[in-house]
Amino acid sequence: MKKYSVFSLARNALDYHENWTEAWRSPEPKPEYDVIIVGGGGHGLATAYYLAKEHGITNVAVIEKGWLGGGNVARNTTIVRSNYQLEGNAFFYEKGMDLWRSMSQDLNYNVMFSSRGVINLAHNDAQVDAFQRRGNTMRLNGIDAEWLTVAEIKKRAPLLNTENMRYPVYGGLCQPKGGTARHDAVAWGYARAADDRGVDMIQNCEVTGMRIENGKILGVETTKGFIGAKKVGVAVAGHSSQVFQMAGMRLPMETHVLQAMVSEPIKPALDTVITSGAAHCYISQSDKGEMVFGGDIDFYNSYAQRGNYPIIEHVVTAMCELFPAFSRLRLMRTWGGVMDMSMDGTPIIDKTPIDSLYINAGWCYGGFKATPASGWCFAHTIAQDQPHDLNSAFRLNRFETGHTLDEKGVGSTPNMH
Ligand SMILES: Cc1cc2nc3c(=O)[nH]c(=O)nc-3n(C[C@H](O)[C@H](O)[C@H](O)COP(=O)(O)OP(=O)(O)OC[C@H]3O[C@@H](n4cnc5c(N)ncnc54)[C@H](O)[C@@H]3O)c2cc1C
Numbered sequence: 001m002k003k004y005s006v007f008s009l010a011r012n013a014l015d016y017h018e019n020w021t022e023a024w025r026s027p028e029p030k031p032e033y034d035v036i037i038v039g040g041g042g043h044g045l046a047t048a049y050y051l052a053k054e055h056g057i058t059n060v061a062v063i064e065k066g067w068l069g070g071g072n073v074a075r076n077t078t079i080v081r082s083n084y085q086l087e088g089n090a091f092f093y094e095k096g097m098d099l100w101r102s103m104s105q106d107l108n109y110n111v112m113f114s115s116r117g118v119i120n121l122a123h124n125d126a127q128v129d130a131f132q133r134r135g136n137t138m139r140l141n142g143i144d145a146e147w148l149t150v151a152e153i154k155k156r157a158p159l160l161n162t163e164n165m166r167y168p169v170y171g172g173l174c175q176p177k178g179g180t181a182r183h184d185a186v187a188w189g190y191a192r193a194a195d196d197r198g199v200d201m202i203q204n205c206e207v208t209g210m211r212i213e214n215g216k217i218l219g220v221e222t223t224k225g226f227i228g229a230k231k232v233g234v235a236v237a238g239h240s241s242q243v244f245q246m247a248g249m250r251l252p253m254e255t256h257v258l259q260a261m262v263s264e265p266i267k268p269a270l271d272t273v274i275t276s277g278a279a280h281c282y283i284s285q286s287d288k289g290e291m292v293f294g295g296d297i298d299f300y301n302s303y304a305q306r307g308n309y310p311i312i313e314h315v316v317t318a319m320c321e322l323f324p325a326f327s328r329l330r331l332m333r334t335w336g337g338v339m340d341m342s343m344d345g346t347p348i349i350d351k352t353p354i355d356s357l358y359i360n361a362g363w364c365y366g367g368f369k370a371t372p373a374s375g376w377c378f379a380h381t382i383a384q385d386q387p388h389d390l391n392s393a394f395r396l397n398r399f400e401t402g403h404t405l406d407e408k409g410v411g412s413t414p415n416m417h
Helices: 006-014 042-055 087-107 125-140 150-156 183-196 237-245 309-322 324-328 371-384
Strands: 032-038 060-063 118-122 146-148 171-175 200-202 207-213 216-222 225-234 253-265 273-276 281-285 290-301 331-342 348-351 357-361
Touching (some): 042 060, 042 183, 042 357, 042 371, 060 183, 087 183, 087 371, 118 150, 125 146, 125 171, 146 150, 183 371, 225 237, 237 331, 237 357, 253 309, 273 309, 281 309, 290 331, 309 324, 348 371, 357 371
Parallel strands (some): 032 060, 032 225, 118 273, 225 357
Antiparallel strands (some): 118 171, 146 171, 216 225, 253 290, 281 290
């Protein structure tokens, strides 16, 4: 693979940028692979990359029904954080933060990771208590957290309305090292780096069935025919229930639509991420200048990648209450993605009862930030045939055994903290 650098940029500029090579190959599938990863989203691509990099397993194919980066990985609002309180979550997401920090250098691809801080606004005394407890636990776990007074928040976000609103701001929990990253660059960076290590990216190839004999998976049926595999890992996010149904499994999970939207681009106006669980809105500014914002799920089951107007109106109203100055902006685009909502709001990275079939699912609305840690842990789980310590709480059978991990006690709607 040709290295991307300032020199290659200069060299290619001399050729009017007409001679860049393709970022990854588009091979025909081989009859058999050591590992097949179903789903070419962030988690599937990261898994393939870490299988090759960390475990030397390179006879790998990523099977994607559409195109790489066509799913949630490029539909999200790009917020990256590790502000969790429970141990089962905290160290997993903090591993992710470590990987985010070095990702551009590791992949030789600029994923535009920006540690601009993530501030969760508290709007009542109970939230102040809960956020401060979480912040203290984070610090005890070695994760960065700071309590900000209203005056300090105003300094960071002068346009934020803190008083003349239904729920005035009482303070905020900030994770200074949290921030944002360029979502589709993450997909392309992992794809390019995995391809460089020999992984095959098979696009426009839908998995339509699983061949299972005597309790062991032998491969997958696809629109390009049967492809054999010693091991199969599934990371299809909102389509998890459908794909695992092919293996006769019913998951503790539902699929819901989550929408987001962007305004027209404006000059720099907000250099941090603001979230408000009480108002149902979170917002940041993209490097292009658009205000990027979203809220809660649409609260009905759907596989459609678009949502309904009342939710857009609700989120826009909340955004205008938080930032009255943005009320004159034109809304440029809205879109939706299909979310794999687990019943306790926590993901699953595990083996399944079917030999050599592995599951990565249940990311709710927070799977983008988990992309590197999820790929890293899923690769370990597949390669070693057992979970890593970091994903040992994300077991499939926790709903049977009662070891659920309900971080905020709000089940499958854990957004905006
Ligand atoms: C509007 C919105 C905002 C969000 N904001 C944030 C945020 O700010 N921070 C955050 O951390 N998370 C956020 N998320 C959540 C995050 O985007 C997801 O949790 C995460 O991207 C899911 O993992 P993925 O990237 O692997 O999924 P995807 O990119 O959806 O990948 C799954 C892939 O599987 C493929 N597939 C499905 N079925 C098959 C099949 N049968 N055969 C082959 N391929 C198949 C799909 O085509 C898809 O490409 C947001 C999501 C949305 C929709």
